Amino acid sequence: MIVIAIANQKGGVGKTTSAINIATAMAASGWRTLLIDLDPQGNASTGVGLGAAQRELSSYDVLIDELPVSECYVASTIPGLDLVPATVDLSGAEVELVGVEDRTQRLKRALDAHKGHDIAFIDCPPSLGLLTLNALCAADTLLVPLQCEFFALEGLSQLLQTVEQVQQRFNADLGIVGIALTMFDRRNRLTDQVADDVRECLGDLVFEAVIPRNVRLSEAPSHGLPALIYDHSCPGSRAYMALARELIGRLPAERVAA
Ligand code: ADP
Ligand code: MG
Numbered sequence: 001m002i003v004i005a006i007a008n009q010k011g012g013v014g015k016t017t018s019a020i021n022i023a024t025a026m027a028a029s030g031w032r033t034l035l036i037d038l039d040p041q042g043n044a045s046t047g048v049g050l051g052a053a054q055r056e057l058s059s060y061d062v063l064i065d066e067l068p069v070s071e072c073y074v075a076s077t078i079p080g081l082d083l084v085p086a087t088v089d090l091s092g093a094e095v096e097l098v099g100v101e102d103r104t105q106r107l108k109r110a111l112d113a114h115k116g117h118d119i120a121f122i123d124c125p126p127s128l129g130l131l132t133l134n135a136l137c138a139a140d141t142l143l144v145p146l147q148c149e150f151f152a153l154e155g156l157s158q159l160l161q162t163v164e165q166v167q168q169r170f171n172a173d174l175g176i177v178g179i180a181l182t183m184f185d186r187r188n189r190l191t192d193q194v195a196d197d198v199r200e201c202l203g204d205l206v207f208e209a210v211i212p213r214n215v216r217l218s219e220a221p222s223h224g225l226p227a228l229i230y231d232h233s234c235p236g237s238r239a240y241m242a243l244a245r246e247l248i249g250r251l252p253a254e255r256v257a258a
Helices: 015-028 043-047 059-063 090-098 106-112 130-138 152-169 189-205 215-223 235-250 253-257
Strands: 002-006 033-037 081-084 119-123 141-147 175-182
Touching: 002 015, 002 130, 015 033, 015 043, 015 081, 015 119, 015 141, 015 175, 015 215, 015 235, 033 043, 043 215, 059 090, 059 106, 090 130, 106 130, 130 152, 141 152, 152 189, 175 189, 175 235, 215 235
Parallel strands: 002 119, 002 141, 033 081, 033 119, 141 175
Antiparallel strands: none
């Protein structure tokens, strides 16, 4: 199984939207896909149709009670896409983990033992705390959504610093599969400029596919559906499909076959 963390410590940059729609695109391409909601807000869970009342076992149980992943996921409404939901008690997990000896390795251990999915996406919370650290320790690689706005690059350097620390201390093999530009608005010269700057600075690390600002992407969650299902031909959905194709091309071939 390939594990991809979707992380950026800034909120509202498109992590959850990207996690939901890329995971849906992978499932539609025949990958047995697991989406792990690691944000106490639970937006990824809602976004694939699992309301708060329907959630029983969750990522909290994986992290704190060390339940196997196989017991904590449920099928989503999308064929081929399973979900480990988040519940509100996850907000306490950050504090509860502090006292645990192997606090950074809980998710990694659970995912190492897990079989039955080809790929897992972890939707991280907007912080660099222990939840995100668990995701970075468990992941093979990182996908970073970056909103095209003025402070984007500053926030990114903080994230890259954390990635370096994780590589040095916990997970030497952690890669960055790519940076996805989100909420791109062609009519706004600033976003254009930021996109150019990011490409100049980070080169090929930035995916070719750019996610446009598209109201269909923000409407879809209120219907409990990924945009890719809600309106598969809107510009946002098409951009996420292109991004998923690019992502597949960047995954290590030997792992894709495994
Ligand atoms: P994060 O998980 O990083 O906090 P979200 O994916 O939840 O970010 O996005 C924040 C808000 O912006 C949500 O309301 C979402 O529906 C909306 N949104 C995300 N991406 C887009 C986009 N490309 N176009 C328009 N709205 C978007
Ligand atoms: Mg989110």
